[in-house]
Amino acid sequence: MSSEVKVISGKTVAEHNSRESCWIIVHDHVYDVTEFLDDHPGGSKIILKYAGKDATAEYDPIHPPDAIKTNLPPEKHLGRVEAGTVAKVEIKVTDQEKERQLRVNARPPLSEVLNLHDFEAIARSVMTEKAWAYYSSAADDEITLRENHAAYHRIWFRPRILRDVTQLDWSTTILGQKSSMPIYITATALGKLGHPDGELNLTKAAANHGVIQMIPTLASCSFDELVDAAQPGQSQFLQLYVNKDRNIIKRIVQHAEKRGIKGLFITVDAPQLGRREKDMRMKFEEADPDQVSKNDKSKEVDRSQGAARAISSFIDPSLCWDDLPWFKSITKMPLILKGVQCWEDALEAYDQGLAGVVLSNHGGRQLDFAPSGVEVLVEVVEKLGAKRGLTFPNEKFQLFVDGGVRRATDVLKAIALGATAVGIGRPFLYAYSSYGVDGANHALEILRDEFEMAMRLLGARNIKEVVRDMVDASSIHQHIVAVPEDKLYHGNYESMQSVRLREIKASL
Numbered sequence: 071m072s073s074e075v076k077v078i079s080g081k082t083v084a085e086h087n088s089r090e091s092c093w094i095i096v097h098d099h100v101y102d103v104t105e106f107l108d109d110h111p112g113g114s115k116i117i118l119k120y121a122g123k124d125a126t127a128e129y130d131p132i133h134p135p136d137a138i139k140t141n142l143p144p145e146k147h148l149g150r151v152e153a154g155t156v157a158k159v160e161i162k163v164t165d166q167e168k169e170r171q172l173r174v175n176a177r178p179p180l181s182e183v184l185n186l187h188d189f190e191a192i193a194r195s196v197m198t199e200k201a202w203a204y205y206s207s208a209a210d211d212e213i214t215l216r217e218n219h220a221a222y223h224r225i226w227f228r229p230r231i232l233r234d235v236t237q238l239d240w241s242t243t244i245l246g247q248k249s250s251m252p253i254y255i256t257a258t259a260l261g262k263l264g265h266p267d268g269e270l271n272l273t274k275a276a277a278n279h280g281v282i283q284m285i286p287t288l289a290s291c292s293f294d295e296l297v298d299a300a301q302p303g304q305s306q307f308l309q310l311y312v313n314k315d316r317n318i319i320k321r322i323v324q325h326a327e328k329r330g331i332k333g334l335f336i337t338v339d340a341p342q343l344g345r346r347e348k349d350m351r352m353k354f355e356e357a358d359p360d361q362v363s364k365n366d367k368s369k370e371v372d373r374s375q376g377a378a379r380a381i382s383s384f385i386d387p388s389l390c391w392d393d394l395p396w397f398k399s400i401t402k403m404p405l406i407l408k409g410v411q412c413w414e415d416a417l418e419a420y421d422q423g424l425a426g427v428v429l430s431n432h433g434g435r436q437l438d439f440a441p442s443g444v445e446v447l448v449e450v451v452e453k454l455g456a457k458r459g460l461t462f463p464n465e466k467f468q469l470f471v472d473g474g475v476r477r478a479t480d481v482l483k484a485i486a487l488g489a490t491a492v493g494i495g496r497p498f499l500y501a502y503s504s505y506g507v508d509g510a511n512h513a514l515e516i517l518r519d520e521f522e523m524a525m526r527l528l529g530a531r532n533i534k535e536v537v538r539d540m541v542d543a544s545s546i547h548q549h550i551v552a553v554p555e556d557k558l559y560h561g562n563y564e565s566m567q568s569v570r571l572r573e574i575k576a577s578l
């Protein structure tokens with residue numbers, strides 16, 4: 071491509087407003103996406119809505135800034151749009167949005183947010199419906215989502231008394247990296263849906279509090295932006311969705327290693343994305359049926375795809391155990407499988423020489439009725455002990471758990487049962503969606519205060535003293551579905567929605 075950038079008028083761009091010739095503007099650059107329409111993971115309709123127009127506002131919350139450049143061949147980058155010639159895409163501020171803004175202004179001060187559940191309650195009122203649907207949704211009937219937290223209710227402490235608990239230290243080491251607490255911020259995609267700074271909020275809060283952030287493959291900020299924003303000495307991990315194109319993966323992995331990423335978490339529980347109906351319904355409601363049928367009759371089925379499905383069609387369902395030696399051959403970073411759900415697979419990961427596993431069901435977003443990570447932890451510790459003589463926590467093969475962790479007591483239960491550390495997802499999303507980086511910082515402060523109190527009352531002065539005898543997990547395998555009278559988390563766990571009538575347009 072010549073180094074001279076062509077300047078194109080907004081009027082010319084506007085002429086290319088159809089499926090036959092579709093140009094869009096993103097950050098003042100003009101792209102011809104005609105041939106890309108059917109390959110767009112989010113479907114063609116959303117692009118066609120912006121055909122001939124400036125799509126930046128729609129593009130930004132979903133995509134890393136460089137996604138369009140890396141996905142389109144250079145000849146499709148047509149040039150720069152002439153300043154002042156683009157018709158502004160009118161963003162209608164709906165009454166619903168005005169009401170949301172009023173709720174945003176009515177947020178309580180952070181000092182009144184006492185626990186991580188509080189963030190969820192606030193986020194539900196102040197986030198856009200689309201962001202709330204994507205973040206909060208889980209698969210099918212959302213039974214695993216509920217079980218993830220409920221499982222911690224079936225583990226009870228056996229506290230020790232009369233120990234000198236004046237000095238406490240709950241810091242630890244995760245994959246050789248220091249962490250001020252036995253938690254890490256796990257990977258959650260599409261960070262900018264909740265807040266314009268997206269995952270950067272987490273990078274900053276992680277730096278402030280000395281904890282580790284796992285960067286998602288599908289972050290809304292670019293990978294380099296998040297690594298550049300880290301403080302000297304701040305550790306970061308990378309979560310990897312495996313693309314069918316292994317050259318792309320090799321490039322991503324080796325680049326991550328060069329940039330100092332300290333652990334590669336390969337997601338293995340998502341050969342297809344689960345049906346997250348709350349998210350899917352949102353997409354139905356957003357689509358304008360008239361527009362859809364005018365522009366793209368042939369592919370109406372696509373409309374059922376929520377944000378989640380829209381972004382993930384590149385994930386390779388053929389990924390299998392035989393691929394792991396290849397991963398080992400391309401990197402020296404510790405390799406961890408994220409999404410292991412039974413002891414047999416944990417054993418296989420150990421036998422293949424991996425650095426660890428995350429016992430996780432993806433926050434209840436994949437297979438409904440998959441067990442909670444903490445329940446799987448109990449069987450993994452038992453079986454790997456019996457079959458390979460391992461004891462946990464174990465430096466060489468580290469066990470992590472995520473899903474439903476909302477209190478430091480939850481974390482301590484998992485640590486007592488043998489986990490090295492625990493991943494926390496949604497609470498951080500809700501915290502920064504509601505209050506930006508201050509919210510993420512406050513979430514970590516809450517956890518820090520909870521650790522202090524819980525460890526003192528448990529009689530454990532450091533993480534090594536949080537031992538198996540301090541918990542009774544004998545009821546962990548008894549699955550009880552929460553009864554309706556149990557109102558404890560009613561405020562957060564919403565009833566399932568049903569299909570709704572469309573807006574009735576004709577007047578009587």
Ligand SMILES: Cc1cc2nc3c(=O)[nH]c(=O)nc-3n(C[C@H](O)[C@H](O)[C@H](O)COP(=O)(O)O)c2cc1C
Nearest residue numbers: 205256257258259337432433472473474494495496
């Ligand atoms: C909004 C959202 C997006 C997520 N995106 C990803 C992802 O891109 N890759 C991944 O491996 N896990 C993803 N997860 C799963 C989390 O890493 C983690 O397993 C889960 O959130 C833990 O449960 P919790 O939210 O109850 O803490 C996502 C979870 C949520 C809630």
